[in-house]
Amino acid sequence: MTSLQMSAKEEMVEKFLDAAARGDVVLVTAHLAQLPSVINQTGYSGWTALMLAARNGHYDVVEKLLSHRYMQFLMITTVSASCLMTLLYKTALQVLNILLKHWVKVAKVECNLGLNQKLKAGETKLCRFRYDAVKDLFQKPATVLIFLGVEKRKNPSSSSDGVREPPAWFAIGTDEDTVELLKRSREKNCCFPKSPHRDLLKLNEEEAGVMAQARSVLAWHSRYSFCPTCGSSTSLEEAGYKRKCLNSECRSQQGVHNTCYPRVDPVVIMLVIHPDGNQCLLGRKKMFPAGFFSCLAGFVEPGESLEEAVRREVEEESGVKVGPVHYVSCQPWPMPSSLMMGCLAVAVSTDIRVDESEIEEAHWFPRHLSSLTLGKKNFYPFSQTTNQLIIRHINQQ
């Protein structure tokens, strides 16, 4: 379309959007002064100035737009989840951080404190908090706010709450009194999980994912208050996914900044199969409930492959030597930050000699032993990965 075919207003909108996309903050400011409502316009591309500036990484323009009073109105009424999506796809976390800072001031968002709610026997759900109920916490220096993501809705227009855009999820780390906090939720019967290991398993897959992400990142913040390299103070960045050292001389600022990001600890969890193919090796730690056995597991050590870690851990804990190792599936295990990688391994020796500091007992269990059958009383549902390994073994006749 040429400028002759556009109205004067349309032309101004396109010029404004073009300035935002190029990062021309002076021109953006001039247009806003002349016609403030231009900030909400999408133009022919269907993109707003905020989306264009964010996609192209023009942080000064993003700041300018977000601090404008008309933009705040836009964010309350139409809620910019689609803008957040765009940012996530482009992984422009710095923009997301700016957006988050402004957005939490004005938008109607749901916040999650990692609590659960007992609905009826056996059913556990995360307990939701509305923005208004927790916004005072954002002013407190001890509060950590992290962005978890935007909820996926298969059919956004069918939502019953009248909000077309899907809600964004946040987690808050706070040292407020927990009993008092729970009263702020509109949901009834909220409580903190007594046993995160077990309660996590009662959540559905999506909610367990939300909880795992929140738990791991918040646990990291609570354990890494200062720079691990030089001990200086740090600032929270990238929507809660980075702690940057405030000492400009710090070595953590050079090379790979991996001490600044939340840690993930690789763990191998393995079902060791007897050379006869019909038995598997299970062990129990002292802390397990009486009578319960599970797969052996251990942290991967620096410089090791998964296969090497499996062979070392099995030999350390049970004395059994392992040959072939096959990866099967994995699962985040937010206690606080493991990634458990499940493997099937074939033993090349059978004598068991447990390391009592790690394992109380270990035995070869025949394939058909009823206590291993899923859903039966004696099977302790440690993890989905454990279940999958055992199912795989049971089915491999």
Ligand SMILES: NC(=O)C1=CN([C@@H]2O[C@H](COP(=O)(O)OP(=O)(O)OC[C@H]3O[C@@H](n4cnc5c(N)ncnc54)[C@H](O)[C@@H]3O)[C@@H](O)[C@H]2O)C=CC1
């Ligand atoms: N059946 C299941 O689903 C099981 C799951 N697990 C999980 O797997 C993970 C590892 O299993 P473990 O037998 O405890 O490991 P492990 O056999 O390597 O022994 C744990 C010890 O390793 C040391 N260690 C080395 N690297 C570590 C790191 N990055 N973080 C913490 N400690 C480290 C510590 O001294 C710790 O006490 C745990 O998170 C545990 O909860 C453990 C056993 C069974």
Ligand SMILES: [Mg+2]
């Ligand atoms: Mg172990």
Ligand SMILES: [Mg+2]
């Ligand atoms: Mg071990």
Ligand SMILES: [Mg+2]
């Ligand atoms: Mg170990």
Ligand SMILES: [Zn+2]
């Ligand atoms: Zn430092």
